[in-house]
Amino acid sequence: MHVRGDERHRVTFRLNGRERSGRAEPRMQLCDFLRHELGATGTHVGCEHGVCGACTVLVDGRATRSCLMLAVQADGRSVETVESLAGDEEMNDLQRAFREHHALQCGFCTAGILMSCHEFLGRVPDPSEAQVRDMLSGHLCRCTGYTGIVRAVLEVARARQQANRRENDACSI
Amino acid sequence: MNTEVSLRDEQSCSLIGKRQARVEDEALLRGLGRYADDLAVPPGTLHAAIVRSPHAHARLKRVAIEAALGLPGVRGVLTGEDVKRWASPFAVGVRQPMEHWCLAVDKVRYVGEPVAVVIAEDRYLAEDALDAVKVEYEILPALVDPEAAAGDRETLLHDAVGDNVVNDRHFRYGDPEAAFRTADRTLSLKVRYPRSSCTPIECYVVVGQYDAAEGGYDVMANFQGPFAIHSVMARALQVPGNRLRLRTPADSGGSFGIKQGVFPYVVTMALAARKVGAPVKWVEDRLEHLQGASSATNRVTTIDAAFDGEGQVSALCFDQLDDCGAYLRAPEPATTYRMHGNLTGAYAIPHLAVRNRIVMTNKTPSGLNRGFGGPQVYFALERLMQRIAIELDLDPLEVIRRNLVPADAFPYRCAAGALLDSGDYAHGIELGVEHGGLAELRARRDAACREGRLYGIGYCVAVEPSISNMGYITMAMTPEERRRAGPKNGAVSTATISVDPLGGVSVHVSSTPQGQGHRTVVAQVVAEVLGIAIEAIRVDVELDTGKDAWSIASGNYSSRFAGAVAGAVHKAALKVRTRLAAIAAAQWRVEQDDVRFAEGRVFTLDGAHSASFHRLAGATHWAPGTLPESEAGGLRETAFWTPAELTAPDDDERINSSLCYGFIFDYCGVEIDAVTGQVRIDRYVTLHDAGRMLNPQLVDGQVRGAFAQAVGAALYEEFRYGEDGSFASGTLADYLIPTSVEVPEPVILHMETPSPFTPLGAKGVGEGNNMSTPVCIANAVADALGEGVDPGAIELPLTPSKVRTLLGIDEPARPEGVGEEPADAAAGGGSKLTASDSVEIPASPRQVFDSILDPATLQAIIPGCHALELTGENTYRADVTVGVGMIRARFDARVELSELDPPHALRLSGAGSSGMGNADGAARIRLSEIEGGHTRLDYDYEVTIGGKIASVGGRMLSSASKMIIGQIFSRLSQRVSGGRVRQPLLQRLLGRFGKGGGKS
């Protein structure tokens, strides 16, 4: 895309599997575009300088701070936000585990944390607690003290592993 | 390791007291929360950005807005002049001629103080226009240190007061003088408690509207209460209470007290809306939040104890100097008095003397912050108890035990008036010692010490007050002043339950929760009383002062929910049940007492009669004619509840400052890394007696959250100020909030001694660890460091560098070529950065030298230079935009080339000021010829930065200045070599709006 600083540009990308489009000045941050242009307010903004992690989304499958990316940079790519996690009826296993383990209080940090955990579990299916804590250290949560979050992630990893094993066993019979 | 041991009786099968997953969670986990910035705004809503003072203390000479008004999208600018026309200063909690307006009118008194509001069509445009508001200041000396400010008669924050100490009160209870005179031993300790805040992840959001027809304001804000402040806002806006409709959103991104401090902006944005005749929305950014939102009060305490050889304390004397910052913002000086009734902590100490002074300094005004007043008091008291033990060569825990309020003394009236409602402190300690594994911890310490490692154990006991008496705030006044002002006391909570025609139950509470799960607990209580499923109940926690039941104590503070609000809910539910039971009894011709409610049905125990809840309740709407005569029909009940024990302060200045007093016993083991000075928490044990627990999972959640914040306060977090009052903790990279790797898992223990004073026996629990943990860790660090360290030097946060200093280790020199340039405190308190570097340029030194002297080149190579104007030989005036982190500033700068030694060396210097602060710098440039006729350009520079820009902290400043100065020379190289500058897309974009994004 050829970008001019003083013009609004059409930005189009896949948001949670559907093509969405809106207009953005080149300087508009991706988080603002998601929230205020596309109405995807599940993603939150806590610092706008890349430290708190609240704004984390997946861009082409990678956890990305949407406050450090411009909307125009997302053009033509694929963006996933917290709204993509649940099915129509039920929340996914990670979300359910968060509820079970009281991994959120105010919930403001939660969207970003869920997206990081979601990506992490895809990469590291069987993490140690230290690995989980290390991954989470890119996020700030002021309410929970992190305990519930760590437990939730470890439990989901364990449950998914077990389900995988069962599936493999079933195949090998 | 099992980290929670519950010592409670698990027999009851009632819903109250059950672990219950939260009804709040699903919406939040799906991204469907409704936080303030997510809500729809009226069509035509404009957006605000705030011009803030870059100076800590200055006289406001002129605010020129014309240039800003001419910029694209700008619709208006609100200034102090407008504010003076339409509003009044905020009411202040002490009788002094000091004025606090929502925008500065005569002086600015802290870095970040709002001076004007730009209102534009979007947030980016509003922020663009900030630089165009030109403010002239006459800079005054700044006061940062509270003790220095207290003694200063030359520099005054509020001239009319004539003193920076704006309140000075003495109290005595019992006979402290005699106790000190006759004591075997006495001890004195002076400690300082720093500034920090529990910093929610969501910042402030306000949407203001003005109704010219009614002359009223309608404001949505993520305000958390107390709603006593509604009166402060309405008065400032010069409207009756019913002309300020204040609404809060359904969800809040955390508060911890901090969102009380949004209230001045409620007034500001209401006025901004009036100014432009349209709704105005403002979303605070993180820099604004850290530097200007709110802070815990920093305190200097000198505490003295009189005690005997066994460590039994007979008297205490507190001298507390509280630094409330630049203004005494309501409800301050509440921090000072929230703990007043229970200043003697968990101890039975009969004699007490107190002196409280409130001092003004050039810092952000202080306000509510989780723990409010507690961490400051316990830091002094519990450090002192440890000192007494050391002095007498006793075990600190033994000294604690000897002084506890005895179990048979409850309810116990403390010296200063607190009525400790219930407890068994000695038993709590026994349980904590046993179940938390103190013996093992001691063995670990001994083993570590044998190996020469630095390991220490710290203790703390505390009472955790909850449900504040609104009357405690008046302790800042003399009894005489209080008499004149009329009595203030109590704490009214409200709850409303309505049942709709289909039998659906809706509950409204005015507790403005900030993530604690009030909706869940309310649903539990109502479900229990009405015998219906939790899922059948909807709890609404939005508060609309125009429609809902509320009172001055409404809101979310002083851990009042479990004790008071849940109690009011219980009362309202009982009212509904009583009415329904009367209806059923009349229909079935049975005694009202025989009617039962369970599993969605209303029935008699003998099984003779039964109806579904919704049918019976629906009858109040559908068939009021069939009801007994006493029934008016419809079904909606509001309950108000205020505890009788919360009386006004008496003439002897005794005050029961809170209704409930939980008990906390904490201890921890820490190990200090002797090389890095890092404090590692080996184990932390925390025992809580918060009365009856309404939902143990939520209780543990509160304990963990408070603990994590307290670890931050103990080890990492501090709002730091330069000597000139510049703020140095403006990003989350400088203000360090602990992450998942810094927060260990605490061992949480519970016991339950129900409160006799609350309807459900519950007490507050949300703030305890904010009070107990910082000092517990400090005591452990002191223990690890041993007696070589001055006890008064143990100051929070105990960062590695501070601990190293305590250990007597000097900072080693940075290995050559490693790390970043140090940002030292420069003279005047700004940040000073120095570095050197070099570039190679494919041209001769002569060519390079000449091009630097060429104005066109100079303009082209200075990044962000809009215009360069020759003002004398080799001196220029430049208009330059510079971005550092998320700050962008437009500088009016002088640039000078001097010490010319063609073609070998010269000096390039510049100095400029902007709305964001000032910068001053010089680079020495040396040119030498290298092979191929090329030039090697060596430069070293020194830059001093002050004002608001300095608040982004040394880390960012250093890399930004390195980048900007590097750019000057790489551009020079490109220009001289004739290479076309072809930057990648992103860099071109970034170049257009400064480095860090469009927002400042």
Ligand code: FES
């Ligand atoms: S908002 Fe993006 S990291 Fe904080």
Ligand code: FES
């Ligand atoms: S749940 Fe509130 S910040 Fe994490």
